[in-house]
Amino acid sequence: MPVRMNSTQAWVEYLSQVELPVLANTLRRINELTESNNSTVNQLAEVILNDAQLTSQVLRLSNTVFYNQTRTQVGTVSRAITLIGFDAVKSMTISSLIVDTLLARSKRTHLLKCLARALHAAVQARCLLPRRNEHALEEVFIGALLMNIGELAFWSCDTDQASELEKKLREDTPPVEAQKKILKSTFTEITRGLVEAWSLGPFMKDVVAAGRPNSKAANLVRQSVEMARLAESGWRGTDMDQMMESLAKELDETPAAIRDQVRVNAGEASKIALSLGIPQVRALLPDAGPVSADEVSEPAVEAGQEDPELQLQILRDLAECLTEKPDINQVCQLVMEGVQRAIGMERVALLMGDRSGTKLIPRKVVGPETDHWREEFIIERDRNTGLNRLLPQGACEIYKPPAKGGAVGFDPWLGRKPALVGPLMAKGRLVGLFYADNAGAGQGPTSSQLTAFSHFVRHAQLCLTLLAVS
Template identity: 75%
Template sequence: MASTTDTLPTRMNGTRAWVDYLSKVELPVLANTLRRINELTDSNSSTVNQLAEVILNDAQLTSQVLRLSNTVFYNQTRTQVGTVSRAITLIGFDAVKSMAISSLIVDTLLARSERSHLLKCLARALHAAVQARCLLPRRNEQALEEVFIGALLMNIGELAFWSCDTEQADELEQRLGQDEPAVAAQKTVLKTTFAEITRGLVEAWALGPFIRDVVSAGRPNSKAASLVRHSVELARLSESGWRGADMDKLMETLGGELEEAPATVRDQVRINAGEAAKIAVSLGIPQVQALLPGADTGAEETTKSPQPAAPDPELQLQILRELAECLTAKPDINQVCQLVTEGIQRALGMQRVALLMSDRSGTQLVPRKVLGLETEGWRDGFVIERNRKTTLNRLLSDHECTLYKPAKDAQRAGFDPWVGKVPALVGPLMAKGRIVGLFYADNAGAGSAPSAGQLTAFSHFVRHAQLCLTLLSVS
């Protein structure tokens, strides 16, 4: 909860109060990140790079996305994926976007609370999302991920509420434990319902027209939205078993919509439930497996903790192989440079990486790609003037990859407390004997200078970007 609790109402009453409280006090970072991801569309390479940067700036999120990228659920070719950039290229923009959203939801909410109601809601949301994705007929990538996220977020108001440590959460939990009807208890304690809070959050967080249709009070406007609602109902009913009057009726309804026999649909949804249990493990939430039908099918998998930032020789080789594959096809400088910056950050264990390129005037090098924490000021401030003698101009003194060692009297750059003041790896990109780009990487305030081995690996990565630039200049 916020530290300025004295300025907040002691109780939230009504939909607007809860939407404001969840959006501005409890979950502003989640709201802003979801909004930013949803604003991205796969229209060109720049948005692909923006999605990669959103993911790569969160080590836990990167680990989750790559783990999911190597599951059969998303990657049926079983081609090993070692970088976020490669995942977007191989698996698809919308699929990686879906992984990022689901990972953010799970990690953010579970970091705040382990209430039994939150775990139950997460299990139901994940189960519904997998069912919707697996049941969707006439599939294309965008539609698959749209229904997955639609089902995952259909009850985002309830998920957000149970992640918060409030007196009203304790009070509602007590009432539900006494078997009071859920909606009646919500109206008494919250002066609204979870459904209304969800609709408010969908608008406030700009989650898009499809999810707005899914959570609306009226009839859905599309078969996909109808499937999402049925998948959420299916996940709820399955908690009491696969048989029963309500479940049988739902199987009939789904069979009609999917043009399949109800018995065929029943067999399929049971298989899908087992897949949901495996996805729970890949998302790092094995604690919800016991709440999912078919949880035993995923028992053979184990979770992996995200690796600390340290040089990873195997990952270096994997990314270098991916770079080589990119260069054997038609070279794409954006894709190659994205792989290089990601490789420097993840495989070398460097905390912050930037690629600077010449502006149109040719008088400045300006940021094109930035990765790492505490680099907010780099996009506007990390500018090297060619014709001025500054600390930053010392980064241009060599025409080969080098370890920059700051002079004793070096002045820090005004946009950052460490650039210019700490050792860094620097690698130029050349064209006709002139520096047209620069890769920069440092460890911020960690106090550790890059090693000779890191410099060697850094040089290998930069060499691939230089080769791509050279190939394009002669083609």
């Protein structure tokens, strides 16, 4: 007999631990990042680059006028964070994660409607916020997007109680009454529980708390979510007119000016839905017309394929970084992104010497099944271990595993599969190593991939050299 949840806490635990643990953990991790140092920017880039679909969506969003008003073409996650800002890319990442995770699980009409409302509200809050700065803009965007995360999470799950609630709502039972009867809780209470359990931060707590919010920004989020709900029935009506007057008073504008602005904002929400790859949600937004063929995004290049055009773009970005004040963190992040996305290698690592100088330890890793590399992918220079075979002989090369052995206990492919390896040198001594492989895929790196890999590593070497003489 299927398990039934009969309390708010039961729903929070079920959604967090059974149905959506990966989403919960990723949102928690992203929210814990701060923009105070370079390592945090790199950590955000790594979160994004570990998912090819997420990378593609973040880059599409990075090139929309909504986020990138300079219209400077952005081709890499690393440069997007640098040029557009940490908070903006964080907001894109959360949007994409929510959309991809939930829609992959369910196509329920209620879920699609909730996603459309959340996205519409998020765009409205961001566009209406006065006295803008980047952090505040993205805070209200995420606040509106996640204000009803309990409802979104619930409808993404294929449970008997979801089907029962759908039936109750078709019978025109008032929503809150139906929720209490079937769920023994409400979406609002579940949302508050998830905000706490997923560590979504003090602003989200203020947005979803009972009573009046503590800040004007949190109040704007609530108004934007309510306006998005009302807009589903059209832009005219007593309730909508009252909402326009309330917003006008709050924002020191006329109701007519606010009404014009929110109609424009709804159009922006429609464009964002397309950038997120969800035309089916776009159709549920107010004033959204049909999707034309030229509006549908081109599919991303498949993993494992070389992309010469992207290689050139990232090499140009690297050259630009080196003409400015060289930043080894930024350059190495671009190199890793180039190796993964433009050359087509699945897993990439940068190892650097530790303080003792006797070991190479991971500083950056991206790709599937690499989390354990941070603790275990360690090369001891002076010990004859299997991993020592990965050390290049003075130039970038294709590592060829021995006929027998070569494997390490913590990874089924490391040491057993052909890989690209490239050295970083300082004063004639090996101080770092770039490593890239295709995990369990059958084919090893090609000669053209080695050539492109060498170009990328050369830029990191040049950066080290410039820093040494500056």
